[in-house]
Amino acid sequence: MVSKNPIRLLIGIALLLNSCVSVKEYQKVYLNDEEMKLEHRDIEVYEANFQSYREGAIGGTNGNAGSGCGCN
Amino acid sequence: MRMQLVTILIILLPICLYAQDKKSLPPTEIDILSSYYEQDGDSSAVTGGQGTEKLDDIASKIVINIPVDHKKTFKLETGFSYFTSASSDNIDPKTISSASHEALVLKLNGEYTVRDTSNRNSKGFNFRFHHQPNFGSLGFGAFYTRMSKDKDREVTINSGFNLDKWALYYDLKKLYPREIRYSAQPLPTDKRNSLDLSVSLKQIINERMQALLSSGITYQWGLLSTPFHRVYFEEEEMPDLERLPGRRIRIPIVGRFNYYASDYLIIRSFYRYYIDNFGLSAHTINIETPVKITNFISIYPYGRFYTQNGSRYFSSYKTHHKDEEYYTSDFDLSDFNSYMVGGGIRISPPLGLAKFKISSKKPPYTFKEIELRFARYWRTNGLDASIFSFKMGFLH
Numbered sequence: 267m268v269s270k271n272p273i274r275l276l277i278g279i280a281l282l283l284n285s286c287v288s289v290k291e292y293q294k295v296y297l298n299d300e301e302m303k304l305e306h307r308d309i310e311v312y313e314a315n316f317q318s319y320r321e322g323a324i325g326g327t328n329g330n331a332g333s334g335c336g337c338n
Numbered sequence: 339m340r341m342q343l344v345t346i347l348i349i350l351l352p353i354c355l356y357a358q359d360k361k362s363l364p365p366t367e368i369d370i371l372s373s374y375y376e377q378d379g380d381s382s383a384v385t386g387g388q389g390t391e392k393l394d395d396i397a398s399k400i401v402i403n404i405p406v407d408h409k410k411t412f413k414l415e416t417g418f419s420y421f422t423s424a425s426s427d428n429i430d431p432k433t434i435s436s437a438s439h440e441a442l443v444l445k446l447n448g449e450y451t452v453r454d455t456s457n458r459n460s461k462g463f464n465f466r467f468h469h470q471p472n473f474g475s476l477g478f479g480a481f482y483t484r485m486s487k488d489k490d491r492e493v494t495i496n497s498g499f500n501l502d503k504w505a506l507y508y509d510l511k512k513l514y515p516r517e518i519r520y521s522a523q524p525l526p527t528d529k530r531n532s533l534d535l536s537v538s539l540k541q542i543i544n545e546r547m548q549a550l551l552s553s554g555i556t557y558q559w560g561l562l563s564t565p566f567h568r569v570y571f572e573e574e575e576m577p578d579l580e581r582l583p584g585r586r587i588r589i590p591i592v593g594r595f596n597y598y599a600s601d602y603l604i605i606r607s608f609y610r611y612y613i614d615n616f617g618l619s620a621h622t623i624n625i626e627t628p629v630k631i632t633n634f635i636s637i638y639p640y641g642r643f644y645t646q647n648g649s650r651y652f653s654s655y656k657t658h659h660k661d662e663e664y665y666t667s668d669f670d671l672s673d674f675n676s677y678m679v680g681g682g683i684r685i686s687p688p689l690g691l692a693k694f695k696i697s698s699k700k701p702p703y704t705f706k707e708i709e710l711r712f713a714r715y716w717r718t719n720g721l722d723a724s725i726f727s728f729k730m731g732f733l734h
Contacts, residue, residue, distance in 0.1 A: 289490055304549070312397055318715070
């Protein structure tokens, strides 16, 4: 059975996304910072790999996505 | 005189444009990444949910991003991983070491991207190749990204297909535990296939906040158990092979939220909910707080919490019943929490750390950045690990 908590979290995120303001290109100094990227750092790939081997969950990282390795 | 001047300009213009075009291409990026990983525990699946899980792994890769022209880039990634595993040594308990006690894994990945800025989209395809003595994999994928008019929103669709095969060069039975190699009912196949599809939405919220929401589905079929894992039963002395269903559907739902809190502090957060048809579900939370010491030096502590409700097919050593259809004693699929704490430092000056030349006829290389990262990891069912990683970035 799917837990209700992730659904509530997703609804909260959807409401948050609805409160967005338009940001001009010259106003994106903070957003364009390397530390603000919405993805795992390149250097995290090895951590993401061992987490996908040692844990059952996959996805959302730059590690193995459950295939392409001798692991389940 | 005027005609001569016009003629000279007409001849020179394409040369100038070509030189300008070549000069204004972004530089080639070359990244070198390496890591050292070690783990230990006492619940190895190779020996039925008990025994050493000691493993050391050294990995390294080089990633090259080549701008083909102003719209196209080609990324090539090649690397290796060398590991020694005390538990894999027990595939054959009668010998001091077995075929899988150490292994060299080779990887080759490539990606081709075409950006169309006038239509605000980019698309591409990728391939993956993975080789180790007892396993091989070939994968292909494609992706498409579309941005909104104001470039504050971006939607990406990713798809991929993987063909995996155990025991590339010999019969799969040679991977079975030695004592049941010829008596166990054979596994139905030595192949595993995976199809995955994901969608993600990136959204700028304001000048200091942006978020991402993503979900996907992975469908796997074929051999989804590990052929050298043992399972012991309450009533029996001899183990059997790990047996799992031949189909698996896996669904992650991911959220990210980054906030530039002050001129010195950034908050990066990650949440994932995961569920699959093996009965496994999990939550992952990761928080990282980069602190900008200067404009180009940042240190970042981070913490990660993971909680897993294990698979319905899991039971520990000697607690399975022989009449079950599917069974595993792999503690990676059991109930547990895991914790990870670590930190990193990244140094990336605007003009780079150093410049050097390999050939006097070619442009110099710029040593652009260096990043170091260390973490400790432990699980409530006894496994603990450490990992150290580093990255060096160059431009050419």
